Amino acid sequence: MFVYADNAATTKVRPAALKAFEETAQKYFGNPSSLHSAGQRAKEELTRCREKVAAVLGARPEEIYFTSGGSESDNQAILSAAYFGAKKGKKKIISTAIEHHAVLHTLKKLQKEGFEVVLLPVGERGIVKVEDAEKEMDENTCLVSVMLANNEIGTLQPVSEIGKLCREKKIPFHTDAVQAVGHMPVNVNDLNCDYLALSGHKFGAPRGVGALYVRRGAPLLNLIEGGAQERGKRAGTENLPAIAAMTVALEEATRDLPAYMKKVSALRDELIENLSKIPHCALNGDPEKRLCGNVSFCFEGIEGESLLLLLDEEGICASSGSACTSGSLDPSHVLLAIGRVHDVAHGSLRLTLSEDTTEEEIAYMSEKIPQVVAYLRGMSPVWRDLQEGKRTYIL
Numbered sequence: 001m002f003v004y005a006d007n008a009a010t011t012k013v014r015p016a017a018l019k020a021f022e023e024t025a026q027k028y029f030g031n032p033s034s035l036h037s038a039g040q041r042a043k044e045e046l047t048r049c050r051e052k053v054a055a056v057l058g059a060r061p062e063e064i065y066f067t068s069g070g071s072e073s074d075n076q077a078i079l080s081a082a083y084f085g086a087k088k089g090k091k092k093i094i095s096t097a098i099e100h101h102a103v104l105h106t107l108k109k110l111q112k113e114g115f116e117v118v119l120l121p122v123g124e125r126g127i128v129k130v131e132d133a134e135k136e137m138d139e140n141t142c143l144v145s146v147m148l149a150n151n152e153i154g155t156l157q158p159v160s161e162i163g164k165l166c167r168e169k170k171i172p173f174h175t176d177a178v179q180a181v182g183h184m185p186v187n188v189n190d191l192n193c194d195y196l197a198l199s200g201h202k203f204g205a206p207r208g209v210g211a212l213y214v215r216r217g218a219p220l221l222n223l224i225e226g227g228a229q230e231r232g233k234r235a236g237t238e239n240l241p242a243i244a245a246m247t248v249a250l251e252e253a254t255r256d257l258p259a260y261m262k263k264v265s266a267l268r269d270e271l272i273e274n275l276s277k278i279p280h281c282a283l284n285g286d287p288e289k290r291l292c293g294n295v296s297f298c299f300e301g302i303e304g305e306s307l308l309l310l311l312d313e314e315g316i317c318a319s320s321g322s323a324c325t326s327g328s329l330d331p332s333h334v335l336l337a338i339g340r341v342h343d344v345a346h347g348s349l350r351l352t353l354s355e356d357t358t359e360e361e362i363a364y365m366s367e368k369i370p371q372v373v374a375y376l377r378g379m380s381p382v383w384r385d386l387q388e389g390k391r392t393y394i395l
């Protein structure tokens with residue numbers, strides 16, 4: 001059996017999105033910046049896509065900027081708010097310890113430029129406290145950035161509440177919603193955000209296309225200079241076929257979210273219940289306040305990389321954390337932030353489900369994963385020391 005359980009890394013392109021890509025490439029082949037009829041037809045289609053994406057998010061069309069994906073959107077939002085704040089003498093940024101590296105690496109860049117960066121703790125369940133964020137907010141704060149849903153452990157953050165505080169204190173607020181859009185209700189007004197990043201390939205669009213929501217009046221600086229595309233804020237000819245595909249994927253993904261979330265949550269909970277029976281393991285993140293398709297575990301006494309390779313041999317595609325850092329030998333910063341020690345954090349497994357996941361696949365994973373964990377423990381000197389009492393169990 002083949003089971004794809006790495007949907008947080010990327011999803012399969014939806015047939016409707018692929019069809020939209022092909023039709024748009026054929027029908028609207030003109031450059032949207034050109035004055036001739038072919039270009040103007042492409043421009044009209046681009047406008048329609050912008051209106052549809054805005055409608056899903058509860059935004060105005062002029063507040064949507066098309067980008068290459070979540071990383072670019074996060075970078076542009078953070079740097080815009082930071083540099084605008086610096087002009088007013090404000091150089092403090094508040095974020096969390098479990099952000100995606102698109103956020104954390106941008107913050108490191110700003111630290112080198114003299115900005116103060118405060119990373120809020122999240123506790124053992126991976127959720128930041130609103131009061132912790134409020135305590136750090138002061139007259140020097142130029143930006144607060146808190147992700148909506150974590151990409152590794154799936155925890156949902158109190159973004160709306162933090163955004164409300166930021167609105168009251170007139171502090172720009174950014175949320176990385178890359179993992180959330182298409183998988184839960186996302187409305188920019190309910191979230192009280194000034195900036196919101198999304199990426200199409202997380203909900204069935206091709207890779208390489210995303211969007212940035214920027215509330216009207218919020219500062220926006222250019223990352224890419226050149227032409228006047230995207231109202232002069234993002235140079236480069238728009239990838240209209242990909243934008244059209246993302247628009248169709250977004251509309252399809254959000255058409256009946258309650259039914260989707262109910263189905264996937266039930267599968268998630270069944271898998272969590274089954275894997276929890278493995279001795280000396282722990283669920284990562286809050287069991288309830290998490291994405292409907294996210295299952296994240298740590299297994300004591302094994303290495304996550306070996307686990308992934310053996311599961312792949314059994315036909316199960318999974319991850320040990322973020323796909324963006326899969327080449328790193330260091331333990332996940334997210335798992336360390338929730339209190340997992342290095343040895344345990346190395347034995348992590350992330351399974352992310354989709355609407356295509358079946359009961360049969362859940363049963364197959366529930367059978368194979370315990371077998372592979374037991375096999376790896378049987379070869380592990382660490383596990384032998386734990387069983388012989390030479391080491392103390394952590395989980």
